Amino acid sequence: MSDARTEILARVRAARPASAPPVPRDYRRDVPGIDVVEVLVDRLVDYRAGVHRATAASLADVLGGLLASSSTVVVPPGLPAPWIPGPVLRDSSDAPISVAALDEPGVTVVTGAAVAIAVTGTLILDAGPDQGRRVLSLVPDHHVCVVWTDQIAGGVPAALSRLPDPTRPLTLVSGPSATSDIELNRVEGVHGPRRLDVVIATR
Amino acid sequence: MSHGTGNIVALRPFPDAARLELDDAQLRANLRRATHTIRDKRLRVVGEVDDWEDLRRSGAAIKDDVLARLPELLEQFEESATRAGAVVHWARDAAEACDVVTRLVRETAAREVVKVKSMATQEIGLNEALAAVGIEATETDLAELIVQLAEDTPSHILVPAIHYNRSQIRDIFRSRMPGVAAGLTDDPPALAEAARTHLRAKFLSATVGVSGANFAIADTGTLVVVESEGNGRMCLTLPQTLISVVGIEKILPTFAELEVFLQLLPRSSTGERMNPYTSMWTGVTPGDGPQTTHVVLIDNGRTATLEDEVGRQALRCIRCSACLNVCPVYERVGGHAYGSVYPGPIGAILSPQMTGAGANKTLPYASTLCGACFDACPVRIDIPQVLVHLRQKGPKPAAERAAFRSLSWIMRDRRRYAAALRAARRGSAPLRGFGRLRRLPWPASAWTDSRDVPLPPKQTFREWWTKR
Numbered sequence: 001m002s003d004a005r006t007e008i009l010a011r012v013r014a015a016r017p018a019s020a021p022p023v024p025r026d027y028r029r030d031v032p033g034i035d036v037v038e039v040l041v042d043r044l045v046d047y048r049a050g051v052h053r054a055t056a057a058s059l060a061d062v063l064g065g066l067l068a069s070s071s072t073v074v075v076p077p078g079l080p081a082p083w084i085p086g087p088v089l090r091d092s093s094d095a096p097i098s099v100a101a102l103d104e105p106g107v108t109v110v111t112g113a114a115v116a117i118a119v120t121g122t123l124i125l126d127a128g129p130d131q132g133r134r135v136l137s138l139v140p141d142h143h144v145c146v147v148w149t150d151q152i153a154g155g156v157p158a159a160l161s162r163l164p165d166p167t168r169p170l171t172l173v174s175g176p177s178a179t180s181d182i183e184l185n186r187v188e189g190v191h192g193p194r195r196l197d198v199v200i201a202t203r
Numbered sequence: 204m205s206h207g208t209g210n211i212v213a214l215r216p217f218p219d220a221a222r223l224e225l226d227d228a229q230l231r232a233n234l235r236r237a238t239h240t241i242r243d244k245r246l247r248v249v250g251e252v253d254d255w256e257d258l259r260r261s262g263a264a265i266k267d268d269v270l271a272r273l274p275e276l277l278e279q280f281e282e283s284a285t286r287a288g289a290v291v292h293w294a295r296d297a298a299e300a301c302d303v304v305t306r307l308v309r310e311t312a313a314r315e316v317v318k319v320k321s322m323a324t325q326e327i328g329l330n331e332a333l334a335a336v337g338i339e340a341t342e343t344d345l346a347e348l349i350v351q352l353a354e355d356t357p358s359h360i361l362v363p364a365i366h367y368n369r370s371q372i373r374d375i376f377r378s379r380m381p382g383v384a385a386g387l388t389d390d391p392p393a394l395a396e397a398a399r400t401h402l403r404a405k406f407l408s409a410t411v412g413v414s415g416a417n418f419a420i421a422d423t424g425t426l427v428v429v430e431s432e433g434n435g436r437m438c439l440t441l442p443q444t445l446i447s448v449v450g451i452e453k454i455l456p457t458f459a460e461l462e463v464f465l466q467l468l469p470r471s472s473t474g475e476r477m478n479p480y481t482s483m484w485t486g487v488t489p490g491d492g493p494q495t496t497h498v499v500l501i502d503n504g505r506t507a508t509l510e511d512e513v514g515r516q517a518l519r520c521i522r523c524s525a526c527l528n529v530c531p532v533y534e535r536v537g538g539h540a541y542g543s544v545y546p547g548p549i550g551a552i553l554s555p556q557m558t559g560a561g562a563n564k565t566l567p568y569a570s571t572l573c574g575a576c577f578d579a580c581p582v583r584i585d586i587p588q589v590l591v592h593l594r595q596k597g598p599k600p601a602a603e604r605a606a607f608r609s610l611s612w613i614m615r616d617r618r619r620y621a622a623a624l625r626a627a628r629r630g631s632a633p634l635r636g637f638g639r640l641r642r643l644p645w646p647a648s649a650w651t652d653s654r655d656v657p658l659p660p661k662q663t664f665r666e667w668w669t670k671r
């Protein structure tokens with residue numbers, strides 16, 4: 001008897017259709033005629049995320065307001081230092097922050113994003129320097145994500161094509177953690193951060 | 204061709220199982236409320252997408268293209284994933300898949316694993332196989348946890364605890380969840396919080412995670428998991444070792460194809476514009492997430508399904524479960540009646556093909572052929588067409604064959620047909636006051652078990668037309 005791999009591939013070769021018709025591509029590459037910032041705000045509010053606006057000049061102030069009640073602020077290795085003037089716990093590959101420390105009450109993590117999708121209200125994190133390891137935006141109870149207006153794409157195809165490297169660990173976030181398993185009632189905050197604040201900033 | 208095994212083989216015929224479930228009024232009420240809520244949400248968000256039909260056509264065609272190129276794409280996926288640091292394994296059936304995963308878990312010396320909700324691991328019966336060698340598998344999706352605590356089986360592909368209402372869930376938590384507060388209410392946020400507390404400790408201590416995958420990308424070797432609660436992210440990120448069980452039909456040729464499926468799947472399944480969390484990972488990323496990743500590619504009846512020219516379209520399925528929520532049969536009997544982890548319309552065509560005609564031979568009849576499932580399907584699986592095809596392929600009782608042979612003789616000739624109608628009318632004249640008959644005597648009673656018999660009309664259309 002041959003090994004499983006050989007046998008499965010032989011079965012698939014014997015059973016597959018001779019050919020398939022060409023794939024039509026008539027769907028839209030992008031969503032024309034929408035204000036991507038307004039649509040993203042609308043979708044995020046619909047998911048019950050906090051939405052805040054800032055400019056490059058006011059970003060530190062806006063973040064300061066959001067972080068006022070946090071006992072610890074965690075940031076990825078490449079988050080620009082001027083964004084948060086106060087003390088931060090900075091993650092690094094030499095000294096990664098432990099999961100236990102991230103799980104402490106009152107921890108807020110601040111990250112950037114790679115791309116955002118307006119029509120679905122989605123933030124895409126690709127582990128870039130201002131986003132860091134996946135665990136950072138997962139374990140703390142409060143996630144603050146900064147999105148620049150020029151990072152917002154209209155629809156899904158336009159957003160995915162903007163990602164520089166799809167083999168990086170990718171996390172797509174659309175609102176705070178939620179479940180609909182109990183009579184299909186949406187309940188926020190099951191396992192991921194219970195609170196998601198998005199700061200939409202103009203460069 | 205070798206068929207699939209595991210939790211896709213119904214232990215009793217659908218009509219028997221359905222009759223039992225139909226007795227449960229609470230189940231029907233829970234199901235009706237849930238399926239109607241979710242289908243209304245789906246219609247609303249699908250209505251927002253101007254190019255929905257174009258996306259459906261592309262989604263169907265991409266999947267058909269994958270099926271035609273499956274051997275090459277599987278080899279390409281294996282190569283890309285291996286290059287990225289994953290270890291790829293293959294399994295012919297459920298038992299072999301369970302053996303592979305069990306061996307991999309044992310190599311880590313872990314006594315427990317945390318699981319992301321996954322149809323593939325349900326299909327192969329992984330939890331039972333792990334339990335047999337003393338490894339505890341904890342389901343971390345809230346609905347799967349409810350079902351696991353209740354020692355029940357899932358009844359829906361997407362919302363496995365759809366058959367329970369909040370007070371039933373509260374009772375399950377109170378009696379089965381260790382350390383739960385005695386005063387736990389049936390308020391959904393309170394129930395979700397109880398599950399969060401219960402599972403948090405497991406996430407932070409588990410060294411092995413087990414998942415499935417919604418998609419496996421051939422050109423990059425990437426796996427994709429689509430979820431809501433963040434339990435998936437916990438299992439995919441915190442453990443040292445990650446084992447993913449993936450059906451061979453989950454392949455997509457390139458990363459770019461996700462632009463179609465990430466639009467089709469969330470709107471079709473939960474009726475959301477996008478699910479809260481999607482995770483994608485490619486092999487191993489140093490310093491981020493599991494440092495050992497395995498992918499177990501399973502056949503388990505998929506190649507047998509691929510052989511059938513009409514039936515193979517079932518392999519396009521992306522497990523969104525939209526077909527369940529619109530099905531009048533599912534809405535009344537629920538998922539357990541189908542006897543497979545794949546219930547509802549898609550299950551009625553998938554399970555019998557995966558297991559071969561011997562098992563599940565009543566499932567192709569578990570439908571009214573109303574066509575709502577085809578309209579809802581984001582990858583345009585013509586479920587009614589496959590149901591009819593499977594009914595035609597299945598064995599027919601001798602009496603039915605004889606009856607249809609005579610019927611066909613009568614209907615081939617207009618005069619014979621008109622004479623038969625007149626005879627039927629005369630024969631049924633004494634019964635006219637009843638409108639319709641509930642039961643016929645044996646052997647026709649087999650047919651009227653689940654149907655009423657309409658009486659012939661007083662006049663045929665042709666007779667009425669001639670008189671005018």
